[in-house]
Amino acid sequence: MDQILFFTVAFIAILSAVYFVFARNPLYSVLSLIVTFFSIAAMYILLNAQFLGIVQIIVYAGAIMVLFLYVLMMLNLNAKDESKKKNLPKFIGIFTVCILFIGMLGAYKGLTGNTTAAATVDSGVGLTKNLGRLLFNEYVLPFELASVLIFAGIVSAVLIGKKEI
Numbered sequence: 001m002d003q004i005l006f007f008t009v010a011f012i013a014i015l016s017a018v019y020f021v022f023a024r025n026p027l028y029s030v031l032s033l034i035v036t037f038f039s040i041a042a043m044y045i046l047l048n049a050q051f052l053g054i055v056q057i058i059v060y061a062g063a064i065m066v067l068f069l070y071v072l073m074m075l076n077l078n079a080k081d082e083s084k085k086k087n088l089p090k091f092i093g094i095f096t097v098c099i100l101f102i103g104m105l106g107a108y109k110g111l112t113g114n115t116t117a118a119a120t121v122d123s124g125v126g127l128t129k130n131l132g133r134l135l136f137n138e139y140v141l142p143f144e145l146a147s148v149l150i151f152a153g154i155v156s157a158v159l160i161g162k163k164e165i
Contacts (some may be wrong), residue, residue: 006046013039021093030068037061051128 016035023029037060044053135143 002046006043009039009042009046013043026072027069030065030072033068034061034065037065048127051131 013036016032016039020029020032020036023032037056041053041056041061044050044056
């Protein structure tokens, strides 16, 4: 049952991602990207990575998509202002999808040749406790450097956006 649910959610994610690429209206494109983000969060939860699923919803479907929608509303795109676009980006996209499909087909053929049984899955994989233990023991220096970098970016954005008085 879990496998059927996983493949259903994966199919929805792929379908909405393809619609994101080929949608003519940018608003529909962003809304399909939100569906893709929620589908990926559902896949994380089905894979016993609850923390990553919740972070996916909060960060991407929440904050990033609100930013995208805000930018779209600020651009005020009209269909009459949009001139005929060249077909080159579509052909590049179709070519890239074909290359990706060939790579996935090769990976699938490589997986079907391996008949060894899967190892026993640890029920603690993906839990916040284990992620925090790993993050603050083994990767504490990169974590702190990333936080200093983000803080420097926030301070820089405030200083750049500040008006002179």
